[in-house]
Amino acid sequence: MDRFACRTQVVSGAGAMGVLVQQQCRRLLVATExxxxxxxxxxxxxxxxxxxxxxxxxxxxxxxxxxQAVDASKSLREFRPDLVxxxxxxxxxxxAKAMTCFSRHFCTLVVIPTSFGAGSEMTGRVTLIHxxxxxLFRDRAMCPDMVILDPEMEVPVSRAPVIGSGFELLAAALxxxxxxxxLCSRRxxxxxxxxxxxxxx
Numbered sequence: 001m002d003r004f005a006c007r008t009q010v011v012s013g014a015g016a017m018g019v020l021v022q023q024q025c026r027r028l029l030v031a032t033e034x035x036x037x038x039x040x041x042x043x044x045x046x047x048x049x050x051x052x053x054x055x056x057x058x059x060x061x062x063x064x065x066x067x068q069a070v071d072a073s074k075s076l077r078e079f080r081p082d083l084v085x086x087x088x089x090x091x092x093x094x095x096a097k098a099m100t101c102f103s104r105h106f107c108t109l110v111v112i113p114t115s116f117g118a119g120s121e122m123t124g125r126v127t128l129i130h131x132x133x134x135x136l137f138r139d140r141a142m143c144p145d146m147v148i149l150d151p152e153m154e155v156p157v158s159r160a161p162v163i164g165s166g167f168e169l170l171a172a173a174l175x176x177x178x179x180x181x182x183l184c185s186r187r188x189x190x191x192x193x194x195x196x197x198x199x200x201x
Contacts, residue, residue: 007140008122012149019148020048023108025082028054031072031096032087041153045085045112055079057099064095066130073102083108086144087153089115094126097142111144112153122147 011019028049030042037058046054057075060068076084076099084107086096093111100109111121124142127134 006122007143007145009146010122010149011146014151016148016150017044017048017153019146020045020083020085020110021050023049023083023110025049025108026052027079027081027083028052029057029076029079029081029084029107030054030087031057031060031084031099032092033060034058036087041087044153045087049083049085052082055081060092060095061129062091063127063129063134064091064098066128066135069095069098069128070102072099076100076103076107077105080105081107083110085110085112087112087114089113090120093121093144094128097124097144098126098128098137101139101142108146109144110146110148112148112150114153 028046030045032042036042037056042056046052055075057072059072072095084096084100086093086109090113093113096109096111100107113121121144124140125136125138126142127136129135
């Protein structure tokens with residue numbers, strides 16, 4: 001028996017931002033980078049959510065730290081939003097997932113990625129810097145409730161994030177290859193790789 005489940009809803013296509021109005025939020029928190037604070041994308045999020053009372057958080061490094069996630073969780077807990085929207089690449093998404101989980105405040109977390117890799121924005125995994133070292137945290141509570149892929153929300157990015165996304169996809173492909181070799185050596189069976197799904201025959 002094969003089974004697949006994902007608690008994160010994915011909404012894509014033109015006009016996908018329209019689902020935010022269905023949240024009927026009265027308080028909105030937007031987490032993004034400082035350089036996007038006064039952009040059309042942020043104003044679209046406000047409008048799509050129904051122009052509620054809102055708070056903008058931008059105090060984060062390119063590699064978010066545990067301290068920044070904890071500080072942001074305190075701001076989140078004090079503001080008590082109904083809806084948290086993360087606009088940005090992996091580090092913004094990880095920061096938003098961590099702050100929402102750490103706050104222990106029940107709210108809806110929506111992620112709007114601006115760069116695309118292996119789909120980590122849908123998982124309960126985040127990486128944070130603590131004491132100068134990168135740590136991986138895993139918790140199902142960090143899984144976002146929704147991911148929005150709207151072409152109207154495209155944000156110009158520099159060359160570095162694009163290259164980083166490409167390497168992330170390459171790393172995912174290599175991981176699948178290593179898994180195939182491991183299964184072959186352990187089970188002495190042929191493994192067929194079809195569209196990213198491993199099937200033993």
